[in-house]
Amino acid sequence: MPLAEPEAPAAMKPWDEPLALITPEVIDAYRRDGVVYLSQAIHPEWLTLIDYGIQRILNSGSPNIQTFFKGLPGEFKDMVRHFAVTPEFQRLLYDSPIADMIARLIGSENVWLLFDHVFVKEGGYCRRTPWHQDLPYWPVAGEQIASMWITLDPIPKQECLEFVPGSHRRTIYDGFSPADAAEDPTKGFYGKELPRLPDIEQERDKWDIVSFDITPGDVVLLHPGVLHGGGHTTEGRRRRTLSVRLYGDDIVFATRPDSRPTVPLTPGLKLKLKPGDPLRSPYYPRIRPLPERQAAAWT
Numbered sequence: 477m478p479l480a481e482p483e484a485p486a487a488m489k490p491w492d493e494p495l496a497l498i499t500p501e502v503i504d505a506y507r508r509d510g511v512v513y514l515s516q517a518i519h520p521e522w523l524t525l526i527d528y529g530i531q532r533i534l535n536s537g538s539p540n541i542q543t544f545f546k547g548l549p550g551e552f553k554d555m556v557r558h559f560a561v562t563p564e565f566q567r568l569l570y571d572s573p574i575a576d577m578i579a580r581l582i583g584s585e586n587v588w589l590l591f592d593h594v595f596v597k598e599g600g601y602c603r604r605t606p607w608h609q610d611l612p613y614w615p616v617a618g619e620q621i622a623s624m625w626i627t628l629d630p631i632p633k634q635e636c637l638e639f640v641p642g643s644h645r646r647t648i649y650d651g652f653s654p655a656d657a658a659e660d661p662t663k664g665f666y667g668k669e670l671p672r673l674p675d676i677e678q679e680r681d682k683w684d685i686v687s688f689d690i691t692p693g694d695v696v697l698l699h700p701g702v703l704h705g706g707g708h709t710t711e712g713r714r715r716r717t718l719s720v721r722l723y724g725d726d727i728v729f730a731t732r733p734d735s736r737p738t739v740p741l742t743p744g745l746k747l748k749l750k751p752g753d754p755l756r757s758p759y760y761p762r763i764r765p766l767p768e769r770q771a772a773a774w775t
């Protein structure tokens with residue numbers, strides 16, 4: 477009987493050597509622009525895990541599932557901080573190369589999870605995620621921080637998250653107010669202490685806006701100070717996205733205006749930390765170096 481031809485080795489993909497993607501050029505671009513796109517950086521196995529995690533959260537009745545534009549055409553779901561109750565996200569963060577990639581990007585040996593954030597746009601047309609920066613919502617200051625934006629579905633650049641490169645080094649504006657965003661996407665989250673967001677969508681030609689065609693496995697790394705907003709999805713399209721927000725050694729606790737709590741809620745945190753303290757709290761689990769009990773689980 478003739479012997480079967482040996483199978484040709486599968487071609488290498490960027491996700492086979494994910495740390496090699498974080499080149500000095502990528503690190504420089506991140507510092508300069510606050511946004512970097514990486515093609516085919518995350519292995520499909522990790523995408524499957526994210527999918528299972530998102531399904532678990534959607535089925536859970538969690539109080540941390542919010543509906544943006546609730547009751548209006550184009551509403552969509554936003555879910556924050558499910559790491560502690562989502563074993564899939566624990567495996568993802570502890571075992572995948574995501575934290576190592578961000579550690580290299582931000583230049584920190586230690587890495588903590590600020591929170592996981594899921595956006596699900598499905599069931600037909602879903603509205604834009606309003607333009608904003610993440611920084612005003614978060615009680616943090618420092619440089620060593622990044623989110624990895626991972627979308628499970630193929631999407632064209634006009635439906636992707638959009639960015640204004642370099643805006644993380646300019647004004648930090650107030651956030652938008654989710655409850656008022658349908659009427660006025662620039663109405664302030666806090667109100668008066670921070671400058672009001674510009675209406676980027678109404679004057680797009682005045683802004684340098686970038687976005688990317690996404691094939692599953694592609695990711696975008698974004699700085700929380702960069703202006704960004706998500707394109708609306710069209711009929712028949714589905715967009716399931718996980719943003720993981722990780723930070724390193726130089727990130728400290730910082731206060732925000734008292735008029736509203738920061739996002740996601742961290743009751744008690746400001747009684748324990750004062751401005752300038754390293755951001756250490758059970759709200760923010762250590763991811764790297766791998767905690768001992770996680771390493772032991774592999775023995």
Ligand SMILES: O=C(O)CCC(=O)C(=O)O
Binds near residue numbers: 704705706
């Ligand atoms: O995916 C989106 O529409 C919003 C994502 C976002 O704002 C973020 O990851 O910070």
